[in-house]
Amino acid sequence: MSCSYDQQYFVQPGDTLYLLAQRYNISVIGIEQANPDIDSTNLLVGQRICLPLPPCENGLQYIVKPNDTLYHIAQMYNVSPETILNKNPAVNLYQLQIGQAICIPPSIDVECPMDRxxxxxxxxxxxxxxxxxxxxxxxxxxxxxxxxxxxxxxxxxxxxxxxxxxxxxxxxxxxx
Structure with a gap:
């Protein structure tokens, strides 16, 4: 199974496909289709699965890692914490969860006359x-x-x- 770095997830204690689908705003069927070899009723702690993350319109999908903070992520991507907060209104970015997906807006809003x-x-x-x-x-x-x-x-x-x-x-x- 091959998935991009941003899409890989390592199963944590208590994880279920349903909870992962809710956390990442994706469907259980989508997770199952991305991982045809997993037993959806028996996820193993530490097991690597691929998450078909939804697109992050005009931005970059970021997966929260251990010790991440909103301020650290903002610095890493050269954006303000407020900009990240505005891009993720449904997420409590002051209580980040490892493995949580957040959308990072572009660092500089470039006017692009070609719209490309x-x-x-x-x-x-x-x-x-x-x-x-x-x-x-x-x-x-x-x-x-x-x-x-x-x-x-x-x-x-x-x-x-x-x-x-x-x-x-x-x-x-x-x-x-």
């Missing part, structure tokens, strides 16, 4: 993103003036993504 943007995720580089979106690195840098150091991307930063390069078709001319 990307939220930087862990491990992403500008070079990789330029290749993925089929645009020159220079174009990506040109429309994202808020990036101080392109070699050190801050997770959660909102990037404006220009339209991909369109390569004209190669036309061979044959003369008889």
């Amino acid at each position: 943007f990307h939220i930087v995720r862990p491990g992403e580089t500008l070079g990789e993103l330029a290749i993925r979106f089929n645009i020159p690195l220079e174009s990506l840098l040109a429309v994202n003036h808020h990036i101080d150091n392109p070699n050190q991307m801050i997770v959660g930063t909102k990037l404006c993504v220009p339209s991909p390069m369109v390569t004209p078709p190669v036309v061979d001319f044959y003369y008889d």
Whole structure:
């Protein structure tokens, strides 16, 4: 079973699929479909399961880890605690639970005239993103003036993504 770092969860004492579904605002069926090999009636403490987390619109899904605080998470993603509170109105962020999913808004609200943007995720580089979106690195840098150091991307930063390069078709001319 393979799932992204943000989606993996290790079963804690007392966990049930129903309680996990409530905590993460997902369906029990969704958890079962993401984990076809688990026995849903007999979860094992420490067992790794994948959670099909709901999308975090215009942001990044973060899973609370041991010793996390609202202030620590805000610092890590270069946003204010109030911004995180506003993005998660149904969550008591002053009593974080390990494994709880919260939505982190982009660190900088970039105006993007093209309405195409990307939220930087862990491990992403500008070079990789330029290749993925089929645009020159220079174009990506040109429309994202808020990036101080392109070699050190801050997770959660909102990037404006220009339209991909369109390569004209190669036309061979044959003369008889």
